[in-house]
Amino acid sequence: MNLEYTVDMIISYKHKFVFIKTRKTAGSTFEKLVYPHLDEKAGDICTGSEQDNTPEMNRRAIFRGHTPFKKVEFLIDPNWWIFTIERNPWDKVVSQYFFQRGLPKKNEEEQTDNSKYRVEFNMFQQYPNDYLKYESAMGYDFNVFRYEDMETMYRMFKKRTGVDIPMSAVKKTQLKSNFRLVKDYKKMYNGLEYKVNQIGKVFLPEIKLLGYKYGE
DSSP: OBOOOOOEEEEETTTTEEEEEOTTSSHHHHHHHHGGGOOTTTTOEEOOBTTTTBOOBSOOGGGSSSOOGGGTGGGSOTTSEEEEEEOOHHHHHHHHHHHHHOSOOTTOOOOTTOHHHHHHHHHOOOBOOOHHHHGGGTTSEEEEEEGGGHHHHHHHHHHHHOOOOOHHHHHHHOOSGGGOSOOOGGGGGTTOHHHHHHHHHHTHHHHHHHOOOTTO
């Protein structure tokens, strides 16, 4: 059920950190905001995003294909700070569904019963499970921040690197938010208890790690 992916990340020799980018967790927003603080001459690496107009910086061929963190750990000092973001998996799958579905048509409005989307969602199996991207980083100075408490990550980022990215800039820069037509993810699972359970199994490592529960 996992999607094909490349591991997107930022490796900063200047600030001594690694950010492992996961899907549907506002990682593109962080990448865009931190990019001006990176130093290409110092060797900083940013995989970038054409879709979000964030350019690449010193991107290397090793990042292409199925590349977990352990394949690039030789590039860093073992004392560096490594971090990533995770999200309630039931909410994350809904966001992935709308992202894959694409931008709504101009005349398309959210239906009060969301029945149209639930029919499509019932068949949707492209689950953005990212645990294997960062699992091998857990032996380092490593943090997984909850998408639902994003301010904590930005506060810690300032403390660890000295780079201050205000939340006002984060909210102003939020990317890809126009894809999602149903904001309350629970509405998408009405009558789909099997899917609730299925996602609970697929994302079990993340659920155990961060204590996520359906409905929160």
